[in-house]
Amino acid sequence: MVKKRLKITGIVVLSVVVFVIAAAFLLPYIISADTYKGMIVSELQKVLKRDVSLGRLRITILPTLGAKIENVVISNPPDFSKAPLLSLDSVKVRVKIIPLLFGRKEIAALTLNHPVIFVEKNQQGRLNLPFMDEAGTTDQSNALQRLSLSQATIRGGKLIYLDRSAEPSRRTELEEIDLDISDLALGKTIKYKLTLHWSPGEVSLNGWAGPLGDRDLKNIPLEGKLKADFPALDGFMKKLAGVPEGTLQGALKADVNISGNTGSSLKMKGDVFLKNLAMGEKGARSIEGLDITVSPEADLSGKDGPLQLTAILQLDKTPFQIQGQFRDFSKSPVGRLTFTSQQGINLAEIGPKFPSLDRAVKLKGQLALAGELIVPAQGNPLLSLEANSARMDIALENKPTSRKQAAPRQKSGFDARGKVTIKEGKFQGNDFRDFLLTAEMKRGAMKITRFTCAAFEGTVEGDGSFNMVQEPSPFSLKTKVAGVDADVLLSSLTSAKGMMKGKLSGEAALGGTGLSVEAFKKNLTGTGEIQVKEGELTWLNLIGRIVQALGGKGWGKDKTTFDDLTSAFTIKDGMVSVPNLILSQKDIDLLLRGSIGLDSTLKMEGEAHLPSSVTGNLSGKGWKLFEDDKGRLIIPFTLQGALKNPKVEISTKLLEQGVKGLLEQYLKKKLKIGVASTLSAFLLVPEILFPIGANFCIWE
Numbered sequence: 001m002v003k004k005r006l007k008i009t010g011i012v013v014l015s016v017v018v019f020v021i022a023a024a025f026l027l028p029y030i031i032s033a034d035t036y037k038g039m040i041v042s043e044l045q046k047v048l049k050r051d052v053s054l055g056r057l058r059i060t061i062l063p064t065l066g067a068k069i070e071n072v073v074i075s076n077p078p079d080f081s082k083a084p085l086l087s088l089d090s091v092k093v094r095v096k097i098i099p100l101l102f103g104r105k106e107i108a109a110l111t112l113n114h115p116v117i118f119v120e121k122n123q124q125g126r127l128n129l130p131f132m133d134e135a136g137t138t139d140q141s142n143a144l145q146r147l148s149l150s151q152a153t154i155r156g157g158k159l160i161y162l163d164r165s166a167e168p169s170r171r172t173e174l175e176e177i178d179l180d181i182s183d184l185a186l187g188k189t190i191k192y193k194l195t196l197h198w199s200p201g202e203v204s205l206n207g208w209a210g211p212l213g214d215r216d217l218k219n220i221p222l223e224g225k226l227k228a229d230f231p232a233l234d235g236f237m238k239k240l241a242g243v244p245e246g247t248l249q250g251a252l253k254a255d256v257n258i259s260g261n262t263g264s265s266l267k268m269k270g271d272v273f274l275k276n277l278a279m280g281e282k283g284a285r286s287i288e289g290l291d292i293t294v295s296p297e298a299d300l301s302g303k304d305g306p307l308q309l310t311a312i313l314q315l316d317k318t319p320f321q322i323q324g325q326f327r328d329f330s331k332s333p334v335g336r337l338t339f340t341s342q343q344g345i346n347l348a349e350i351g352p353k354f355p356s357l358d359r360a361v362k363l364k365g366q367l368a369l370a371g372e373l374i375v376p377a378q379g380n381p382l383l384s385l386e387a388n389s390a391r392m393d394i395a396l397e398n399k400p401t402s403r404k405q406a407a408p409r410q411k412s413g414f415d416a417r418g419k420v421t422i423k424e425g426k427f428q429g430n431d432f433r434d435f436l437l438t439a440e441m442k443r444g445a446m447k448i449t450r451f452t453c454a455a456f457e458g459t460v461e462g463d464g465s466f467n468m469v470q471e472p473s474p475f476s477l478k479t480k481v482a483g484v485d486a487d488v489l490l491s492s493l494t495s496a497k498g499m500m501k502g503k504l505s506g507e508a509a510l511g512g513t514g515l516s517v518e519a520f521k522k523n524l525t526g527t528g529e530i531q532v533k534e535g536e537l538t539w540l541n542l543i544g545r546i547v548q549a550l551g552g553k554g555w556g557k558d559k560t561t562f563d564d565l566t567s568a569f570t571i572k573d574g575m576v577s578v579p580n581l582i583l584s585q586k587d588i589d590l591l592l593r594g595s596i597g598l599d600s601t602l603k604m605e606g607e608a609h610l611p612s613s614v615t616g617n618l619s620g621k622g623w624k625l626f627e628d629d630k631g632r633l634i635i636p637f638t639l640q641g642a643l644k645n646p647k648v649e650i651s652t653k654l655l656e657q658g659v660k661g662l663l664e665q666y667l668k669k670k671l672k673i674g675v676a677s678t679l680s681a682f683l684l685v686p687e688i689l690f691p692i693g694a695n696f697c698i699w700e
Contacts, residue, residue, distance in 0.1 A: 037057050050077070050085060051074070052072075065095045066093050066108075068093075071089070072086070072087065072090070072091055073087045074086040077128055079122060083118050085129075086115060086117055087115070088114055089113045091112055096150075108150050108151065109152070109153070110153070112152075112157070118160045119160065123164050149183075151182050152181040154177060157177035157179065158173065158175050176196065178195045179192070186212050189210045190210045190211075192207065200230075200232055201236055201252075202230075204227050205225070207222065207223045207224030209223075209224075219263030221260075221261050222266075226256040226257075226258060226270070227254060228252060228254035229252075230251065231251050233251060233252050233274075247280060249277070250276050251274070252274055260300075266300040269297050270295070271293065273292075274290075274291065274292040285355050288352070288353060290315075290316060292316075295312045296309065297311065307327070307335070313339070318343060318350070323339075324373075337375075338373075339370070339371050339372075339373075347367055351363050361394060363394060365391050365422075366391075367389045370386050382416065382417070383417075384416070386421075387421075390424070416441040417438075417439065417441070418439055419438050420436070420437040420439075422435040423435075431455070432453050434452075435452075438450050445465065449463055457488060458485065475513070478508070478509050479507065483504075483505060484505070487499070499538060500536070502532040502533055502565070503532065504531070505531050507528055510524060510528075511524075512524040521598040522574060524571050530567055532562075532566075536562065539559075547616070547618065551618070552615055562585045565582070574598045578595065588608075588609065590608050592606035600644070601640075601641065605639070606639060608635045610635065612633075637649065638650075
């Protein structure tokens with residue numbers, strides 16, 4: 001009998017279990033949960049203060065009580081973009097059944113699939129996130145007091161941040177976000193792990209926070225470890241800031257610890273490594289193979305308290321000490337940052353890491369740096385920099401370089417001013433000392449307010465500008481030299497070594513693009529004036545060549561000496577145009593005009609005024625028509641060909657000069673002075689031509 005009762009009881013229990021299981025599976029399909037959507041939407045809108053829309057809603061009973069909501073959309077406020085604040089494919093919620101029987105609402109798990117979070121800052125600096133203006137209010141605390149969440153998960157999330165307060169607006173996108181949170185409840189320590197996946201790398205932040213206070217949500221203890229590993233940096237920067245792939249390369253690693261309390265102080269300490277950093281497209285890179293290590297220690301006091309920062313920055317092999325303090329860090333940072341490098345940068349070692357500069361100039365020496373970055377409440381940050389060196393050697397690259405044309409650079413986001421001093425050194429192998437340069441930069445355009453130094457056995461000074469935004473970089477320069485050695489100066493900037501001697505003074509206004517000697521030859525433009533005292537043209541006996549070209553014996557000297565050489569000049573298209581070069585020595589004058597190529601070629605014409613002591617056997621009665629008012633022989637000539645060995649020829653103007661002289665002489669004899677008529681002159685032409693021809697026969 002007992003066995004029969006047990007059997008009946010078992011059958012009843014089994015039937016109930018089967019019924020419950022069947023009901024658990026069938027009720028979600030029989031009973032529509034859509035009738036509860038209005039209530040859910042109303043509650044969400046009340047809490048979030050945003051419009052909410054839901055798709056299909058489904059309730060599950062086994063294995064746990066729960067619900068699934070599809071196509072959830074939470075709108076933006078009216079004064080923000082039309083894009084929703086949050087949209088996601090589905091939300092899954094599982095509730096613990098046993099605590100529910102005792103009136104406690106405990107969520108076993110919450111899963112968000114493929115959420116897209118759109119965070120926006122408008123032009124007034126206000127965020128579109130709910131609760132940002134009411135953080136820590138009683139309503140939120142009460143809401144959290146009723147919340148107990150064992151596990152929360154985000155899979156395949158996306159975060160979009162749009163800052164409209166910046167000019168221009170900035171947009172950043174983070175994809176493939178995974179987040180796991182456990183034990184989200186008042187009085188508990190919350191564990192979290194956030195991972196951002198980018199091929200081929202990721203960023204992770206994991207640790208704990210809490211316990212949350214019953215009323216105050218502003219003071220939350222926390223601890224975490226931030227790690228980053230990107231073997232290929234360009235993929236990460238493309239997604240983070242839209243930088244084109246290939247323009248920023250290298251490997252990034254970071255290991256940083258974070259600890260403290262959100263209401264009092266947060267501390268950060270760790271290391272960040274950038275290996276083999278390269279910037280720019282291949283063939284036109286501004287940085288290549290640079291290693292950077294940063295070891296920061298930061299202390300942020302409260303939400304809007306000051307941020308104290310100390311760090312060691314290792315730039316290749318050079319350590320920098322960094323200290324700074326900022327305030328209003330969560331809104332618009334204001335503060336000051338200082339950095340120093342007492343050891344100094346080894347320019348010869350770090351130069352190849354900056355190919356664009358290294359292609360134009362080679363630097364040797366130690367350069368100590370000290371600087372300050374000021375971030376104001378309004379306007380651009382200002383970087384002040386002082387650099388000094390006990391000795392530096394500078395050499396311009398003279399060989400042409402074939403490289404890919406670089407795209408225009410972006411304007412800099414900060415302004416700068418600086419001062420560079422060099423006690424002594426060499427420029428193109430020549431000594432200089434007491435170099436001083438002061439400059440300022442605004443949005444990538446540099447203005448050199450002053451430079452001065454003792455060089456080339458004289459002094460050099462001036463000012464100029466240099467635009468780093470464009471590529472190749474344009475420059476302008478106004479310079480003045482006084483008492484410099486002409487040979488030393490010319491051999492430093494051109495191939496004309498040992499070709500001119502004397503003390504040179506003058507001034508020039510120059511412009512061009514690029515910094516190499518080859519770029520100077522192609523792009524240099526400008527005007528100026530020069531004067532050379534007590535000099536010589538060592539490569540050419542110009543006076544002797546002129547006399548020889550006219551049939552004389554020449555001059556015994558093998559060079560052209562002068563007391564004074566003056567000229568204005570214009571530079572354009574690789575040519576130096578000389579309209580009025582005057583070379584004088586005692587009673588000798590040479591007047592030249594024409595062009596001198598920066599490729600060391602000449603094309604000039606001139607006029608020599610030579611005394612009988614120079615012309616020698618050319619002196620005589622037949623040359624009286626070719627003399628100036630000082631009795632010097634006037635010889636027109638041309639000068640063209642290679643600079644080191646030009647061809648000197650007598651100009652056809654000599655014939656014109658002779659005809660003119662004979663005509664004037666004959667008219668004085670045949671006509672009364674002051675009453676000669678045009679008709680008489682024409683009638684006398686046949687009579688004039690005969691003696692001219694006779695005289696030329698004598699000269700022949």
